[in-house]
Amino acid sequence: MSNLAFLLTQLVNALSQAALLFFLGVGLTLIFGIMRIVNFAHGTLYMLGAFLGYSLLHHTGSFWAALLVAPVIVGLLGTLFELTILRQLYRRDAHAFLMVTFGLALITGEAVRLIWGSDALQVPPPPQLAGVVFMLDEPFPVYRLFLAGAGIVVALAIWQLLERTRLGLLIRATSQNPEMVHALGVDVNLVRSGVFGIGCGLAALGGVLAAPLVTAAHGMAATAVIDAFVIVIIGGMGSFLGSLIGALLVALVQVFGNYYLPDFALAFMYLLMLLVLVVRPGGLLGKEA
Amino acid sequence: MLSLKGLNTHYGASHILQGVDLEVQKGRIAAILGRNGVGKTTTVKTIMGLVPASGGSVGLDGQPITGLPPHRVARAGVAYVPEGRLIFPDLTVVENIRVAERTPAKSWPLSRLLALFPSLNERQRNKGTQLSGGEQQMLAIARALISDPKVLLLDEPSQGLAPLVVRELARIIHLLRDAGVTILLIEQNMKLAEAVADELHIMVKGRIVYSADPQRFRTEADQVRSRYLTV
Numbered sequence: 345m346s347n348l349a350f351l352l353t354q355l356v357n358a359l360s361q362a363a364l365l366f367f368l369g370v371g372l373t374l375i376f377g378i379m380r381i382v383n384f385a386h387g388t389l390y391m392l393g394a395f396l397g398y399s400l401l402h403h404t405g406s407f408w409a410a411l412l413v414a415p416v417i418v419g420l421l422g423t424l425f426e427l428t429i430l431r432q433l434y435r436r437d438a439h440a441f442l443m444v445t446f447g448l449a450l451i452t453g454e455a456v457r458l459i460w461g462s463d464a465l466q467v468p469p470p471p472q473l474a475g476v477v478f479m480l481d482e483p484f485p486v487y488r489l490f491l492a493g494a495g496i497v498v499a500l501a502i503w504q505l506l507e508r509t510r511l512g513l514l515i516r517a518t519s520q521n522p523e524m525v526h527a528l529g530v531d532v533n534l535v536r537s538g539v540f541g542i543g544c545g546l547a548a549l550g551g552v553l554a555a556p557l558v559t560a561a562h563g564m565a566a567t568a569v570i571d572a573f574v575i576v577i578i579g580g581m582g583s584f585l586g587s588l589i590g591a592l593l594v595a596l597v598q599v600f601g602n603y604y605l606p607d608f609a610l611a612f613m614y615l616l617m618l619l620v621l622v623v624r625p626g627g628l629l630g631k632e633a
Numbered sequence: 634m635l636s637l638k639g640l641n642t643h644y645g646a647s648h649i650l651q652g653v654d655l656e657v658q659k660g661r662i663a664a665i666l667g668r669n670g671v672g673k674t675t676t677v678k679t680i681m682g683l684v685p686a687s688g689g690s691v692g693l694d695g696q697p698i699t700g701l702p703p704h705r706v707a708r709a710g711v712a713y714v715p716e717g718r719l720i721f722p723d724l725t726v727v728e729n730i731r732v733a734e735r736t737p738a739k740s741w742p743l744s745r746l747l748a749l750f751p752s753l754n755e756r757q758r759n760k761g762t763q764l765s766g767g768e769q770q771m772l773a774i775a776r777a778l779i780s781d782p783k784v785l786l787l788d789e790p791s792q793g794l795a796p797l798v799v800r801e802l803a804r805i806i807h808l809l810r811d812a813g814v815t816i817l818l819i820e821q822n823m824k825l826a827e828a829v830a831d832e833l834h835i836m837v838k839g840r841i842v843y844s845a846d847p848q849r850f851r852t853e854a855d856q857v858r859s860r861y862l863t864v
Contacts, residue, residue, distance in 0.1 A: 510731075513724075517732045520721045527681050527715070528733040529707030529780060 349480035354599055360488040362595035363495020367550030368568055369575035369587040371543030377519035377582030378539045381441040385449040387569025389418050389544050393551025394560035395456050398465045407470035414552045419545025426540040467555035487556055499588055519582055574613055578620045580630025589628055634659040634815045635784045641688035642679045649675045651839035657817055662810055664818040664830035672839040673819045674716050677786045681713050682706045710783030718773040720761035727757050729772055734779045741778040750775055767798035784815045791822040803828050835861045
């Protein structure tokens with residue numbers, strides 16, 4: 345394999361990995377930005393997305409239907425959770441949120457075990473994306489190329505949502521001063537429910553997309569929540585661009601670390617986080633330390 | 634237009650507003666003066682629903698708005714220019730205004746606001762943090778006006794502004810009066826309040842203790858100042 349071909353395939357590989365990490369991290373950071381809460385259930389909702397994707401694929405026969413419907417279901421569940429439980433807690437301190445979202449993670453995790461069992465479930469990629477393509481004569485899975493593209497498309501879509509739409513404007517304003525937004529006639533609670541739902545839906549989108557690579561398995565929740573936290577801490581809590589940069593950096597470290605020093609690959613991610621925190625305690629694009 | 638009847642507010646154990654009575658007629662500018670900590674800001678926050686009233690009522694155009702959440706108070710027609718302006722720091726000038734534009738503005742569309750505040754017009758794409766204190770104050774007023782309010786609450790607009798900018802602020806308030814906007818102005822700057830207001834009220838310990846029109850206020854200014862305003 346030529347050096348150039350190696351570099352190219354590994355870079356695209358990292359980009360596809362970054363896409364999955366970005367779906368996780370961006371939801372977590374949007375929720376934190378608006379609500380100042382850390383959603384401990386984020387990894388579990390990612391896993392729920394994968395299992396829902398499995399069932400939807402089997403019932404409809406279409407990966408694309410699963411890809412569309414699973415995030416919507418998880419997003420609606422997230423909104424329902426915000427409306428019924430989180431809303432009661434806004435006047436309490438942050439520990440209440442931690443406990444409650446951790447509780448949601450435990451309950452959802454057990455529910456998934458009851459419904460789908462304890463075994464990992466195979467989710468094949470759609471037939472159109474099953475093969476390999478050749479990049480500089482090197483074979484590369486089409487599905488990973490698709491993931492990289494999906495990551496770029498979703499990142500652009502969220503960016504446009506934040507910059508160009510009324511909802512995006514309200515999301516940015518609320519993350520800066522919710523009380524003022526409220527006093528300007530905007531029902532801030534609606535913005536919160538919406539963003540919590542969107543964040544949960546994005547995690548599920550990541551889960552469905554990850555399933556063909558790693559199967560739908562219980563273990564993905566724990567890995568996902570840790571990855572998501574690392575990305576958000578590196579990028580800066582509440583920063584959209586930060587979550588994008590964090591996902592790219594973590595993916596590069598994971599992919600190249602796995603290739604050169606697989607035994608230490610996991611440590612590199614934390615070293616990267618440590619390094620960033622030493623230089624910028626609030627994260628690369630974060631506001632406060 | 635705006636009527637406060639026996640308004641009471643508590644912060645925990647402290648009794649801040651102790652029965653505020655105030656009527657602001659349509660098209661008038663009412664100013665509340667008073668020392669620090671007598672409840673002036675709490676009055677506007679209670680009107681906005683940002684602080685819960687523990688007794689009494691707030692009415693707008695005869696409709697009770699007591700106990701409504703802030704967004705409902707705003708939608709009923711009350712616009713809020715808070716103490717310290719509270720501009721969104723990372724939004725541009727235009728974006729700051731757009732946050733408050735819930736429906737297309739009729740009386741005060743963006744074009745009219747930018748004509749009224751030329752300095753904002755020149756800095757449309759600047760972020761909130763890049764504005765001077767005076768520009769931030771004008772932006773906070775523009776942001777409040779775009780919702781076509783029935784009543785404008787101005788909390789200490791002159792705070793921290795240079796005399797020249799305070800004069801510009803007075804000019805703007807006069808313009809708003811000419812346009813028929815009803816205003817409740819909270820001020821420590823007696824000169825500004827006297828120059829723009831149709832009626833002056835003085836608050837001491839959570840109550841309005843003195844009310845006068847500017848003519849009478851001017852003749853009694855010395856006694857009023859030594860009795861209610863100097864520390």
